[in-house]
Amino acid sequence: MRAVKKAFATVISAALICTAAACGVGDPNATGSTGGGDTITYALSQNPNGIFNPSLYGTDYDRAIIFNVYSRLVHVDKNQEFQPELAESWTQSEDGKTVTFKLRQDVKWHDGEPFTADDVVYNYTANADPDYPSGGQKFVSYLKGYKDFHEGKTKDFPGVKALDKYTVEFDFETPYPAMFSQLVDYPIFAKHIWEKVPIKQWKTDVDVLRKPVGTGPYKFKEFADGQYVSLEANPDYFGGAPKIKNLIFKVINSENLQAALTNGEVNIADVSDWNPSQIQAYKDAGAEIVQLPGSGGSYMGLDTTNPRLKDVKVRQALVYAADRQSIIDSVLYGHAKATNAIANPEDPNYPKDLNEYKYDPEKAKELLKEAGWTDTDGDGILDKDGEKFTFKIEYSTNSKLNSLVAPILQKNYQAIGIDASLASVDFNSLLSKLLDENQQFDGAFMGSTYRLLQYGANDFWSHWTGQGPAVTGTDLKSFGESASNYLRAQNEAATNVWLYVADKGFVVKGVDGFDPYPYETFLTSNQWTLKK
Amino acid sequence: MFRYLLKRLMIAVVVLFGISVIVFAIVHLQPGNPYASMLDPDTPPDVREEVMRKLGYYDPLPLQYVKWLGRALTGDFGYSIQLGSKVSFLIGQRIGNTVFLALVAAVIAIALAVPFGFYAAIRQGKVSDTVLTVVNFGIVSIPGFFFAMILLKVFSIDLRLLPSSGIVTAGAGYVGGQAILDILRHMIMPAIVLMLGEFVSYNRYIRSSAGNLLSAGFVAPLFAKGLNRRKVIFSHIFKNAAKPIITILCLQIPSVLSGAVITETIFSWPGIGLLSYNAAISRDYPLLMGIVMMLALVTLLGNLLADVLYTIVDPRIRLSGKA
Numbered sequence: 001m002r003a004v005k006k007a008f009a010t011v012i013s014a015a016l017i018c019t020a021a022a023c024g025v026g027d028p029n030a031t032g033s034t035g036g037g038d039t040i041t042y043a044l045s046q047n048p049n050g051i052f053n054p055s056l057y058g059t060d061y062d063r064a065i066i067f068n069v070y071s072r073l074v075h076v077d078k079n080q081e082f083q084p085e086l087a088e089s090w091t092q093s094e095d096g097k098t099v100t101f102k103l104r105q106d107v108k109w110h111d112g113e114p115f116t117a118d119d120v121v122y123n124y125t126a127n128a129d130p131d132y133p134s135g136g137q138k139f140v141s142y143l144k145g146y147k148d149f150h151e152g153k154t155k156d157f158p159g160v161k162a163l164d165k166y167t168v169e170f171d172f173e174t175p176y177p178a179m180f181s182q183l184v185d186y187p188i189f190a191k192h193i194w195e196k197v198p199i200k201q202w203k204t205d206v207d208v209l210r211k212p213v214g215t216g217p218y219k220f221k222e223f224a225d226g227q228y229v230s231l232e233a234n235p236d237y238f239g240g241a242p243k244i245k246n247l248i249f250k251v252i253n254s255e256n257l258q259a260a261l262t263n264g265e266v267n268i269a270d271v272s273d274w275n276p277s278q279i280q281a282y283k284d285a286g287a288e289i290v291q292l293p294g295s296g297g298s299y300m301g302l303d304t305t306n307p308r309l310k311d312v313k314v315r316q317a318l319v320y321a322a323d324r325q326s327i328i329d330s331v332l333y334g335h336a337k338a339t340n341a342i343a344n345p346e347d348p349n350y351p352k353d354l355n356e357y358k359y360d361p362e363k364a365k366e367l368l369k370e371a372g373w374t375d376t377d378g379d380g381i382l383d384k385d386g387e388k389f390t391f392k393i394e395y396s397t398n399s400k401l402n403s404l405v406a407p408i409l410q411k412n413y414q415a416i417g418i419d420a421s422l423a424s425v426d427f428n429s430l431l432s433k434l435l436d437e438n439q440q441f442d443g444a445f446m447g448s449t450y451r452l453l454q455y456g457a458n459d460f461w462s463h464w465t466g467q468g469p470a471v472t473g474t475d476l477k478s479f480g481e482s483a484s485n486y487l488r489a490q491n492e493a494a495t496n497v498w499l500y501v502a503d504k505g506f507v508v509k510g511v512d513g514f515d516p517y518p519y520e521t522f523l524t525s526n527q528w529t530l531k532k
Numbered sequence: 533m534f535r536y537l538l539k540r541l542m543i544a545v546v547v548l549f550g551i552s553v554i555v556f557a558i559v560h561l562q563p564g565n566p567y568a569s570m571l572d573p574d575t576p577p578d579v580r581e582e583v584m585r586k587l588g589y590y591d592p593l594p595l596q597y598v599k600w601l602g603r604a605l606t607g608d609f610g611y612s613i614q615l616g617s618k619v620s621f622l623i624g625q626r627i628g629n630t631v632f633l634a635l636v637a638a639v640i641a642i643a644l645a646v647p648f649g650f651y652a653a654i655r656q657g658k659v660s661d662t663v664l665t666v667v668n669f670g671i672v673s674i675p676g677f678f679f680a681m682i683l684l685k686v687f688s689i690d691l692r693l694l695p696s697s698g699i700v701t702a703g704a705g706y707v708g709g710q711a712i713l714d715i716l717r718h719m720i721m722p723a724i725v726l727m728l729g730e731f732v733s734y735n736r737y738i739r740s741s742a743g744n745l746l747s748a749g750f751v752a753p754l755f756a757k758g759l760n761r762r763k764v765i766f767s768h769i770f771k772n773a774a775k776p777i778i779t780i781l782c783l784q785i786p787s788v789l790s791g792a793v794i795t796e797t798i799f800s801w802p803g804i805g806l807l808s809y810n811a812a813i814s815r816d817y818p819l820l821m822g823i824v825m826m827l828a829l830v831t832l833l834g835n836l837l838a839d840v841l842y843t844i845v846d847p848r849i850r851l852s853g854k855a
Contacts, residue, residue, distance in 0.1 A: 049615045203616040226802020228702035248703045251800050259688040259696040428815050
């Protein structure tokens, strides 16, 4: 008996001693992982894949690391105009087929090697290479000689060349002004590092992938897979050395965020849930909320080849019948903007004269009547030629928001006599169904980031590719006008029920100088400081 | 004994093979194409088809299986679709963390279960036993994640005693003794959450096995011999009741490894649980197959080990001619 009691006592006291010892030793702020005044910690809700090649990355989490370690030729400012970064200046020919960049001459890679035009040429030649392990940046396929080079018929790629040590020239088959938005999205990687690895293996060579060498404000220090990526300041950064020595990206589950904030383990994080009680919890933990218009939207794609939806009046009716403002108010607590085309309402090319499709169920019913749908047998459901109007709303379970929005739409449609049902599947299954051109659907929730100058990529989901006017131009101005026309056509054709563009929010504790705007979260990371 | 082992080993190999076939079939027969999200949506369909052909997507299922098996036998489980790197690399990186956590959880579970179990056995039928039984049921009824949340609230938010996630303090670069203590502090909460289920089963097991032994036929003669209560319990019953716990431990291995998923997610503990969850969600076939086969192997070995240990520990089985 006493032996049992003894054993018990030993276990308990051992546990207590361990805990006490663990607390006593260590840094003065007992739990804080922010090690003092020289570290800022940014929370990532998921682990980065570790693909730290700026041309091959696929997730926002890798992107966060990449945009601090690498630099781009150009970036965007708050007016969505392109500003120089690695490129000092650029000129375009009259016909838009030649774009020439003059590069900065004072930039060094983190390992000391100089940055030159050869690096830029190498980047885009690799993108066109037949062995390149991914799709490649879109504008590259518009350059001269792309087809032959990409199919392996020629050994040279004339589309991009270095005129001298700091000048790069791009020659296009057909002008593609949207190239600038791709330059903003994909930083430049180093020739002398990546030419050592066969292009075929670029996505699998973990050694090089996980030790990125760039020209950006922070140098890569360590990647503890599943836990954090730690970066340290680059004193020779051409934009001015960072004020804070260490920048750590820590993987913190969004459920844990509040605990981490209270504990002082994190300084900045994304807001994913605008629920007022959650926001209040963050504020109670000592953080402030930074809100800005977002660049990603959600919409329900309509299958335009579906016989029931072929008539544009029917599709327009579906948009009129959706109470989109109420969705924004109840699901996103008002933190979103309505949109009426697949583009960001802040986009300079977003036409101001689009049909707003203000919520009007009566007008929806009228349009449906004109298309031949009425309730002939009095059962509350519209029918035509003996067929009932059924509508299946499909969405993926990946997004919590989708599962809140879908039932609202269902109710909206049932109110005007459409027999709407819900179907939820996992994302991969939904994607496969949409990719299969032989499969029909009614409405499917999709979402994407609306990138600058990228229009029409999402038409695929509505089986509407190529139905709208083509977006082309020899320079940004003509390209922009053509884009506006395209958006007007899409708006008129009601190929989607555009739901919202959600605001982006950040929780910030103890940091000054954090100044994000759409498309650029980390642009000023070298100017962030810690509050005293 | 040896023949027994050999027979068990052969059965294990056959079972492993069978598992690989079944899991391969299930994973590949699901609707949806895992490579769908790999390419841009506006990739022209002929390019898309070419890429998929290269990846072997259009091969008939048995052919795909045979190709996979051939490489798997050499230890090459292919490359993860989502993450790009070798499956064996990804698993190797993470499994250590899960095993470490599982081991610590097991140790804590046993260390607490033995004294409590014994106490309950000795006090069988009395109030203290009932109290302990209720506590046990209470623990088992609380979902792991809920308990994790409670721990987080108390220790991370209110008391600010323990860090809320990760294995080490990010970027601090501790070494030696400090590093060990750092890991310990990060590990305590997830280990406690993980060990709850185990604790209860070991506890009940010890209680019933010790309880049985206490009322067994050989106990009365021991008292008659003149041994005092403490010697009877400690020297005779304790040893006999506690030994088989090792075998139970081996049988618990698979459930601990899979139960770690939720714990690892909440505490951002970089182990195999989180990896397998993400692989399942994104239909990452190669990674999924690699993880499943590894878990199957560990389970089978655990079972085998349990059987072997049991024959060693309990001479009655060994000598009854099972060998």
